[in-house]
Each structure stands twice: as C-alpha cells, then as structure tokens.
Amino acid sequence: MADQTPKWVYSFGGGAADGSAADKDRLGGKGAHLAEMSRIELNVPAGFTISTDVCAAYYEQGRSLPEELKPMVDEALEKMAAIAGAHFGDVEHPLLVSVRSGARASMPGMMDTVLNLGLNDKTVEGLARRTGDRRFAYDTYRRFIQMYADVVLGLDHGLFEDILENYKALKGFELDPQLQAENWVEIIGAYKALVAKEFGMPFPQDLREQLWGAISAVFGSWQNARAIAYRRLHDIPDDWGTAVTVQTMVFGNKGDQSATGVVFTRNPSTGENALFGEYLLNAQGEDVVAGLRTPQPLTEKQSAANGNGKASLEALMPEAFAELKASCAALEKHFRDLQDIEFTIEEGKLFMLQTRSGKRSTQAALKIAVDMAEEGIISKQEAVASLDPARLDQLLHPTLDPNAEMTVLAKGLPASPGAASGEIVFDADEAVHMKAQGHTVILARIETSPEDVQGMHAAVGVITTRGGMTSHAAVVARGMGRPCVAGAAAAHIDLERETLEAGGAVMHKGDIVTIDGSSGKLIKGRVTMRQPDLSPDFATLMEWADGFRRMDVRANADTPADARHARDFGAEGIGLCRTEHMFFQENRIVAMREMILAETKESRRAALAELLPAQRQDFIELFEIMAGQPVTIRLFDPPLHEFLPSEEDAIVDVAEAMGVGVAQLKRRIAVLSEFNPMLGQRGARLLVTYPEIVDMQARAVFEAAIEAGAELHDRVRPEIMVPLVATKRELDIVKERILVTARAVEEERGTSLAFQVGSMVELPRACLMAGEIAESAEFFSFGTNDLTQTTFGLSRDDAGRFLGEYADKGIINHDPFMTLDAAVGELMEIGVTRARAVRPDLKIGICGEHGGDPQTIVFCEKIGLSYVSCSPYRVPVARLAAAQAALKSQL
Template sequence: MDTRITSETALITPSAGILRARHGWRAKCLQRLIRMDLPVPRSFALPCETVSAIAAGRPLPVEDLRKVFDGGSGLVSVRPSAVMPEWGGPGTVLNVGINDALHAELSARMGAANADAIYLAFVQSYAINIARLDPDMFHHEGDGALSRALAAFEAEMDEPFPQDPARQLAEVLRSMARAWDGPTARLLRQAKGAPADAPLGLVIQEMALGLGPGLCGSGTIQFADPVTGTPRVTGRFRGQSHGTAVGAGAETLYLTRDERGPSLEDVSPETFADLIRFGIAARERLREEMLIEFVVTDGQVSVIDATRLARTSRAGVRIAVSLARDGVIPPEEALMRVEPRALADLLHHQVDPRAPRDLITRGINASPGAATGRIVLTAAAAQAANARGEPCILVRRETVPEDIRGMHASVAVLTERGGTTSHAAVIARGLGLPCIVGANGIRIDLRNRTLIAGGRELREGDEITIDGSSGEVLAGAAALLPPALDDNFTQLLAWADEAGGIGVRANADTPEDALVARRFEAQGIGLCRTEHMFFDGERLPAMREMIFADSPDDRRLALARILPMQREDFTRLFEIMAGLPVTIRLFDPPLHEFLPHDREGLRELAESMDMPLSDVTRRVDALSEFNPMLGMRGVRLGITMPEIYDMQARAIFEATVDASRKGDPVVPEIMIPLVSAMREVELVKTRIDAVASAVRNERRTEFTYKLGVMVETPRAALRAGDIAAHSAFLSFGTNDLTQMTYGLSRDDAGRFMGTYVSQGVYSEDPFHVLDQDGVGELLLTGAQRARRQSPHITISVCGEHGGNPESIAFCHDAGFDYVSCSPFRVPIARLAAAQSAIRGRLTGDFD
C-alpha cells in the first residue's frame, strides 16, 4: 500500500509490514497481494485500536483523510477487516467521495447516466446506513431520481448533502466503527465464535469503476468447486458498455467458454489469461484456494480483494490434500487445516447444500449423515419395511434396547427425547445411522399412527429426510451427496497416522462393527459391549430363560444354550481383528432391559415361556428397580450371579483358542464394568482365573489374557491405585462417569441442557465434550494413582468422549495410551490425535 500516506495521529497507516492481529484479515491479504505485484488499487489500513478509538468518539483528522482522495478516480470504498473473516462486519460502503463537482467530471468522462447511477447509489447508501434515515424516503428510480434523493436528504437533515469527501469519509468510518461496537453486532459475532470484544480494522481503497470505453465490468473468479473441491474455474462477470448506465443494459458473461452463451474467455482471452495467472499466483503465495474480486477497465484488470474460498467439509479435505500434494503447504499443515468433525461429512450421505430444504423441525444432531425414508413408528414396522426393501426412518419417543433390531432395519432414527449420549444416539453412531434426538417439537400418536411435527401432521409411511449433521428434519426426499471416501480422504488419514499421537480403537459389539473398524484402520477394539449380542430375535428367548431361572443350576442350564452363541461371536471378532487387541466388557445392563413391560409383550413372553401370565408379571415386577442404572448391573450382577461371568469367560477363552489356531495369536482383554471397590475385582478375577485354567486343561492349549476395569464410578477413579494392583488396564467409561459425577441422567439431560449452556451454567454439554475441570480431574487423579501403583498399566477412555476432538486432546496431554469410540468416529479421532501430537511438538510439550 502507498507508503507516502502517513499521519502523525496514526489514523491512516500504510499496511506494509502490518500484522493481521492489528489490522485484520482483509488488510493482511491485500498486503500480500500487493507484495505479489498484483494490480491492487491504492489502499490504506486503519488498525483495530484506531477503529475502537473512533467508536469511542475520537475526533478524526480531516486533513489526513483528504490525502486519501489525491489522484486516482476520486472515489474510495471502505471495507471491514476483522481478525477472522467469518466474524463478518459492517457492510462495505462504495463510492465515498462523490459530490456535485466529481459528478460533473464523471458525466463528461463516462456519460451522465453512469455518473447519476454512481451518485444516486452513494446518496441512498449514505442516507440509510450512515445518516440513519428512513429507507422508504430513498427508493427513487427513473429520470430525476438523483435530484429527488438529494432533495429528500436536504429536507430531512436541514442541510445539503455533504460535498466534502473528507467529511463523507469521516462519517462513514465513524458509522462503521460504532456499528461494530453495537449490541446487535456483538451478539451476531458471538454466534459465529468471536469474542464479544473482538477488534475490527477498516480498509480504505481507491475505487476502480469498471466503466468507460472498451471492455469494462466487474466480477469474481474461483478456481475450485466450493462443494466438491475439484479444480474448476467458475464465477461471474458483469460487463458494461460505454454510455450504458450501471446496472442497466449490462451483460453477464460466463467466465470460461460455454455453449450456453458468450464468455469472458471468448471476448477477451488476454483478460481471462490475466485472471488465471493471478489465481495461480494467489494460490501459491497465499497458500490457499481463493475467490478473487476484480474490476476490468478498458481491458485492464484491477484486483479489488481476495478471500478464502468458502467450502463444504468435503471440499475442504480435497483442497487441503491438493495443496500439500502440490508442495504449496506441508502435510502437517494440511492436517491442521481440516476440522476433525468435518470428516463425518465425508463418511455418510449429506444433504446437498445447493438444494432447497423444506424444514419441518429441529433437534440435537446426535449422529451425522443424511437419509431419506418413510416414517415407521415401531421396531416391528421398521423390520417389515426393510423386508420389503423400503428405506424407513424409525421415529420413537425414545429408543430402548428392544428397538435395536428396528434401528438395524432403518436408514435413520428420530426421537422426541434424549441427548448426545442417549441410547438412540450411541447406538446410531455405532451403526453409522443419521440420528436426531431431543426433537421436542414432535408428538407421536401410536393409536392413529401419526407424527405431529412443526405444526404439520405426518402419517406413518410419509417420506421425510433426516439431516443428522445439522439436526434438521426435512419433508420429502432432499437431494443427497454421496460419501466421499476417496484417495484424498485416505491420504489425509495416512498423514495423520504418520504424525503420531494417542492410539485410536473402536467400540465394536458385532462382527459388522468390527469390519467397519478395520475399514477405518482402528488399532483394535477398545470396548465390546457383550449385551448387545443378546437382543437378536433368535437369542433373546435364551436370555429370558436364564433370567427366569430360579436357581444357579437352572441358570447354568440356560447359559449353556447361550455359550456357543457367545463363543461364535467372539471367534468372529478375533478373526476379523487379526491379532489386534480386543477388549470385551463383561455383561453390564440390568436384567429388566431384556424383558417386556407392556401387556402385549408380557402375554407373548408368557406364551413363549409356557408360564401363567401372573407368574411372568410377578417375575418382571420383582426385577424392577427404582433406579436400575444405579442398581443390580455390572460387576454387582457378576458377583451375585457369578455363573453369568463364568459363561462369558469360558466363551472368550474357547474363542481365543479357536481363533488362534486359525490365524494370529489372540490375547483377549477382559473388562469388568461398574467397579467401585478393589474386592469386587478380586472376586471376579479369582473366578475368571479358574475358568481360564479349566479351558487350558480341557483344550490342552496355553493362552494368555489381560484383565482390566472399566472406571465408571467416582469411587473407582479415586481408588484407582488399589484397583490397579489387580488390573492390567483401566479404561474410563466417561458416559457413566459423567452421569454419576454430575448426578444427571444422560437420557433426560437433553430437556434442559440447551438452556444450561446458553445461560453459561455449563460451557458445553458435558455428555458431548468432556468436562475437563470436574470429570477430567477424576481421570487425572485416577490415572496418577493407578500409575503410582503400577507404572506400566494401560490407561484409556472408551466413552463417547473418545471420538470428541477436544476430549482427545485432553487425553493426549494427560499421557493416556488410547481412546476408543464408535467405528464411524475413528477417522475423526485419528485426525484429532494427529493434531494433538502436532500441537504438542509446536509448543515443546511433546517429545
């Protein structure tokens, strides 16, 4: 920028050498464009502190402002320059400096119609945005519009329209500075992630008018598709002919040759070549895909601005990888440029951002992706629709374990209740299904088979689209983009693995989950929830028979039927993981989850069990608890009914022998859930060791295994030193640990969590982002005490926080060995782990 323009008061400063933090992103970008010798009009940058002083009432030095108009066209624009482009700012003001004298000069140079249009546009903008007059007074068009606008201004302000360009500029600067400092602007930028006191710089730039003889006009050009990221020149050019009024009679040209009409490439190949050259230079020197705003005056191009190309997540990945492959940026920088959560958009179908949306209602975006299907209101209806080959969306008040089969048969899930770690959310993420929970604006009427949502009545069988990425429920079939698991995705994650960082495993309950985990290159299974294997229609009767057994011997008989099923599942898991670690959590949920509670379900159960309905009802009532998630579940069930864990241990060890004979050696990791005391571990360990000895003798084969604990209770975290004496590993189950630490139900917290976060009670939903101050302190305390007792013990996190980037960074910094998350969140975790390692190296905190 012009270094001759200086000011003793530092109101206007040249931008050569300025820092973005002081002058904002636009000034920094223009500075770089000038250093690249691109044809940028003379520009000046006001630093953020000056803009703040103007907003506070600091007087403006008119003589310095007058220097801005020396030479050139006599017109300038004023544009905002916040520190981050996404923070926005006041609207750009054009044509500052136009007055009666300049209007006469422009009329002679480019015609009265063009000069009138420039003057009128500024009068209207100044009156409405700067003087804050009623917009309805300045909607003048046609002949004499300029005279009427000037007269309206004078009548309202009791003075003529200001003729001094310096005064005009001073008022524009003051208005923009105050607008940025206003309460509405503060709220808007806070919604975009900016601090309330974020600074603003302003850029004053001489205007290139794009009017006159020869080829004239203005436009934008970009060099990559903003949706897909593929290299493609697109944009627009609105040309002007000499003597044609601005905005009237203008011709819009395509940029590249196009059979639909004339293009800039055809009309002026030299101008088009200049734009391509500028775009290549900007990409290489600014190290980014840019959108360039330009003006053409008599065939000469002026670069007015260059901004980072707005892009979707999939485009962002492709662009970052392309820049790294071309040597513009190093791979580590490409990794840091991609938001880990953005990878979720590549794993699933997404609603095309270019397509129209018929919004019905919103909820919590619990599992990403998009799907279209017909509404079904029960798991049975979902299975029936799936059998007919009809895509369906399961809509429930909230899901329960019995709905898992229906979820498997659906393409998406929608629930009225729930939060980010509710049953529906956790299972949907594991299955890779789009899911929206906590959609309080819906009401399900099972009797009439209808769904009331957003004031509309939808019937079972109506088609809707679930956008699990945004939390929006759409009517009908929206246009979808396919997943983008291409070589760019693969390359980015390969670089992530090379960068190192904390290990990443998957939570996988079935062979299908394990296959997904291998596909996304998880380093093993960090949590296999064995209870999910029992909800299959063929296995549920055997499970219920075991629950209804009256004695340990009867239970063992029922468990004998389940044993081969468990052994088969574990064998398949071991074979799929091919020697990678597999952590199997012993049976955890309360038994009542496997039993029906409505009259129809109880009657069916009585019939299948060949028992009187009254006996079945009494048995179900006897198993009911006031708070089952804090009752007879986890290790408590394993100690009071030890034959359950005996059966599971035998199935694991027999599967270990079978799988090891076929392929890679298997060292199973057995995890005890819901531990609170060291004695619980001792009791379970004794029995599991006995089962292991029995299987070794029966199979005449040696094998090893690891026994560990799932730390889900605050007491287990506090007594981790004692527990570690009997454990090879500790894995923090942060879902239940958060629930117990806060005293919150993760299934019900969604009702008020939004209010709590908006009012600052919690900075984030603690079930979504790990509470580092509270729950995090329990993790750090537990890990420290465990390692003091057993320095080589493995420490991990296997709750849903294991797929959250901020939580992964916490675990990395704490020195944990790995995190485990849903299979479809493994890529997100791999990238987040790499970013944590890179940040650690940059700050010197990571060796």
C-alpha cells in the same frame, strides 16, 4: 515522556504496508491480506486498517470512537491521497473510499460495508469533471446515498429501491444504464427528500461526518443479529471484534473495459487445478451481491461448459485476464492455499481488492490438499493439517441433493450423519418384520432403549422426539452408521394411533419420510440422495495421517458388521464391545429374561448356559475379523430391568412365552425397577452381586479366543473390561472370578491364555482413586459419556431440553456430551497421572462418544492417552484428528 497512545491505524498501498498477514488478529483477515498483497507488490488500492483494539474500545466507551483515533486517521488519509493522486474532500480531485469490516475469521456478508464515501453535492461535480462522465458521477452518488442511509442511518434500502423502480416505470426505462445524468440528479433529489423525512435531518454533506458515521456503523455491525448468529454457528468468540478497512475506491462501472468479479485459484467444488469464477461487466461490487444481473463466466473453459452464450473475461479482456491469472498464481503460491479473490478492472487496469483462503467442498479440500503436497506447494504435514476432520463425515454417508425440493416437517439434533428415506414405523419389532418383507423403513420413537436395537438395525434411519446428541438412539445409530435425528421436540408421536404429527402434517405408519442426520431435518416424502464416493485422494491423505499420529484409533463395535466397517475405515482394534447388545436378538432375549427372572443362582446359571454358545460365537467372529488386533470386551453393564417389557401387552406375551404367570412377572419387574437406574445396580455392582454373569461371559471370551486363535494361527489376546468401577475392591472381586474361569478353561483345553483385565473409568471417584485402582487394573478406558453425566449430575437423554438455551445464554460453550468439558478433562488428567505413577506403562484409552470428536482428541494427545475409540464411521475422523493433534504437539 513518550507517547503512550497505541498504534491503531495501519496503512498499506504503493508496494508497502505497516502490517502483514501475520497481523490477522489485529487487522482482521481483510486488512492483513491487503497489507500482504501490498508487500508483494500486487496492484492494491491504497488504504488503511483500523485495528480490532478500537472495536473493543468502541464498545467499552458505549459505542463511541476514541478521540485519539482521529489524528491517526487523518494522517492515514494523507498517505492514501499521495498514492491515489486525489484528496478526501477536494472538490476538484475528490478521493472516494470504501469502508469495510474484517474479522480475523471470515464472516462473509454478516457485517456492513459502505462504498463510494466522500461524495456530496460539491464533490460529485468534481468527480464528473475528473472522469469526464457526469452520468457515472451521479450514478455513483445515488449508490452512496442509498447504501449510507441503509447502513449508517438505518433506513430500509427497499424504500430507495421503490423510488428507483417507480421512476423507471414512469419514464419508460427498463435498465439502470438507460438513465442519464439528469435522471440520476432527479432520483438523488427524491432520495435526499426521503432521508430528510424519515431521518428527520438532511443527508450529511460533511465528509468527515460521513466517514466517522460509516466507521462507527461497521464497528456496530459486529453486534448485529446476523453476525451474532453466525458466530454462534461457527464458534467464533464475541471478544475477537472486527477491524475496519478504509480503502481507495476503484470503479468497475466505467464502461465496457471495466468489470468486477470473484475468482478462486482452483475449483472449490471439485478441487480441479483451474481458475474458477464469475464477473460482471461495467458493474460495482454491490451489483454482484444484489444478484440483479447474471454474472458471466471468467474463463473460456467455463463459458463452454455453461453454454449460456455469455462472453468470458478471458475472451473480452485478454490482457487484464492474463494479469489476473498471474496474480492468482502468485497469491496461491505465497499463501500456500486455495485463494478466494475479489478484483476490479477499471478501464482496463486490474486492481486486487481482497484475498482469503477459499471455502471448499470436502471432496475438493481432499484433492487440493493432496495435489498441493504432490506439487510441492505444501508439505504432507501441512496437507494433513489443512483439513477439518469433522467434515470427513460428509464423505462417508449418503447426503441430500442440495438442489432437491423438500418440505421440512420438523428439526431436531443432527445426531448421526447421513440421510435416508423410507416408510415410517413406530415399533422396533415392526421394523424388523417389515424389513424381512422387503420394505425400507425409518424407525420413529419417542426415545429408544436397548430393547429397540434390532429395530434400529433393521431401519435405514432413526428419529426420536426426546434425547440428546449422546442419547441411546444417537450413540447406537452412530455405531451402526445409521442416520439419526434426535430430540425433534416439535414432532409429536402417538404410539397407539401410530402417527407422527409435525409441521401441520400427520404422517401415518407406512408414509414415506426422509431424515437428514447431518442437519437434523425430518422431511415429508422421498428426497433425492447423493451416494458417498471415496476418492483415491481420501486413501492417500489417510495414509499420510497414519504416518504422523502417535495414538492408536480403535472402534466401538458390538457386531461382526460393525467390526467389518471398522476395519474398512482403518480401525486398529475394538476399544469397546458392549456385550449387552448381543442379548436382544430374538433367539436370545428369552434366555436372558429367564436369567433375570430366576430367583436362585442355579436357575440363573442354567439360563446363562443357554446364552453361552451364542456369546462365544459372537466373540469368535469379532476376534477373526480383527485378526490379531486388540479387542476390548466390556462385561455386562446395564440394569436388568432394561431387558424386561414395560407395556401391558408385551408383559402378557413374555409371560406366556416363558411359561410364568403375569402377576409373577410383574412382581419381578417391580423388584428390579430403580428410581435412577443410571446410578443404580449396574456395571461392577451388578457383576459383584450376580457373579455367574461374569463366569459365563469370561468363559465365552476365553473359549472364543482359543478357537479363533487356532483359526488365525496366532494367539488372541482379549482385553476384558469391568464397567462402572468405583473402588479397587469391586475390581478385585470381579477380576478374581475372571481368573478362576481362565484357569478352568486352560485346564480343560490344555492350553494357556493371554489376556488383560482392566477397568472402565466413568465415575469421578474412579478418577480420583485411579492410583489405587491401577494396582489391579491392567488397562484403563475412560467412558466419558457416563463420566460427563456423573460430573455434571445430569442425564444425557434429558439434557437436550435445555442445553440449547444454556449455549444461547453463554452458560456453556458447547454440548458437553459431544466435546469434552474442561472439568471432565481435568478429572481424566488426574486419573492418568495417578494411575501411571503406579503403572508407568499403563495402557489408557477413551471409548465414550468423545473419542470421535476432534477437539477432544487434541486433549487426549495432550494427556498422553494410548488410543481413542469411536463408532466405526467416525474412525477416519479420529485418524485425521489424532494426526493433527500429534503434529500440533510437536510445534
């Protein structure tokens, strides 16, 4: 019967390898790339990789290694020995190895490593004889004891550092290189005594015990606290596991012709096509990590720029540097990406220890992608696919200077990117007033409502102590391009005293604060900013992306300023214009409140007539700015009580301004108040019961379309969207009012109109009944903010209180208000399928905040949506993500 034991160990070195870069899932990034470097005949120290399958088995067996692994490792050790000319455990020619982790996704510094394994009291003498350097041999042995005791035995490495520092102080040594072999022997004795005392057993002399202990420890580090936290932050699945690579040790600490270092094939900060890196002379890898010595510049160009007087590797070891430069060029060409490379030079001989795709700034990522495409290293498609769309946000907003000192008072959710400093104010009207006087303000609220929109617009940034990533504050701030920190629960706002208390400090109205909407930080005082700078590479890459994508990208825009920003960022129309935001301006809110308080149709119509000219002018400006591109106008959506005051002082002021009694106003507010307004009389329900709102808004749209069309010398084709439709009959009733108004305007103006009436799909019932609703709807737009709320049965403004804990406990993988949930997506897919069965050419888009989320955009491409719509500052993100989704669908 054939052996059923799976292959768990993959050897590499000597110009050959069992695996390749294609085996990244099984060998991890480190093991796969070592194998690939061996295959292209770079000088890689021989070794082997234990696959991620063993990591799974290790945990399944209660953190123990399978017995079947041991003969595979023994065989691989023999292969290593043949290439290295040394043998594991041989007293005369000992083979020393490193034991390192390597997950398929890079997790730098998160898991454990053991170097110099293979030394004991006997083999250290063999190493001394083999190298002719007792000092080096015993220094290496003490390094191994310290690292092994820390990683495998769980002893605090600081205890060993204390022994070393006390010994140096007692003997009068300042630097480690001043210690001689006999000094290291004494220190090793103290180290071993510490292990025996703290661990209760002597330091292990059995080399196989050392090796299995190190392999187990590295597998075990997959579940250490920092690795788990890193995976949470970077969405790395827990079940991926890590591989373990065992590799022949090479030594960068064997004199002045030895070194260790890191090199990037291009500058990771700027993207410049020039080697960039650092090295340490006569050092091992842990010396670099420890940061106890200042690295030296790699190239002469870096040395001249740094001006620190330290010699470059290029100057000190020109032959090794020339070989390194050639290896870097070969690796970048082979992997077709910026490479982050670790190397060691042992007595003038270069060894390549690791290569991986290098992390880079967003600005550098753009330049590298465009340059590599223009150099012919990669295609334009690959250049577009290489960038993380979400990172483009960093280029579009001011950011904090990373070198600036700052006192963080509290942290909330990073609800809208960018950073801003200003005087803190606690009232929207105060924000407007102070801006008019020339002040720069940050608006702080417990939570915002539509009534705060003017204040949000006047402020340079917004912070709330409640709410989530799709709360009112978050959504509106993103649309305006304002930085926003939402749900900063650790901060307490007292609206009466006009104070914010957080981090032990009390900030009063007028005090300067800074918010960082990219990290969620509230910071005391003013912090130095870096202003956005869009390079020509940005425009080039966006042009390439537009050539590959299928879906259109529109913007959610409610004001002329929003529309202009959207056009600047490449939007192909407006996918959502929320008309209710237009009514909060000071010269309109009174008429709006008169309409709400009116108790007869006639008085409501009179109040709406006052609003008509302003609403018409808004639409004219939007149509002219978009210059023939589609504009989707959502009819009035929110419940009416949102336009009425809630605080006593405000009620008195409004009653006086409107000429009604306070008691009368309070009665009307009470009548309009709802227990759950999100599910109450709003959207289509409000339009059915107050049809005069439909009449006014439709007239404003049509008259604006005619006037803008005359100015543009082209017909304007508005799209009128009815929100919160649950039944076809609702849509039919509202649509009939729109058609009646259209006919009236056509007759009055002696012209014809071109327009469409569609439905906003934001209820599960609407998804399920999409086929029936599509009989009347001429387009669909998924409002995924409310569709998520109604599918989950939770409020996006309150969900921030517990979604973090839900993520920690594995109940959810991501915030469903930021990245589309699978169940919401399934409802959308049902809706698309049923609607297009009735109208095959039905235009269908998405206009919730998910429209700017790259993962969601991939799903929108999959189900065949016609367009996505998002806030103006996320348009470039959506353009790139839509291109990547289209390219992915072609594979």
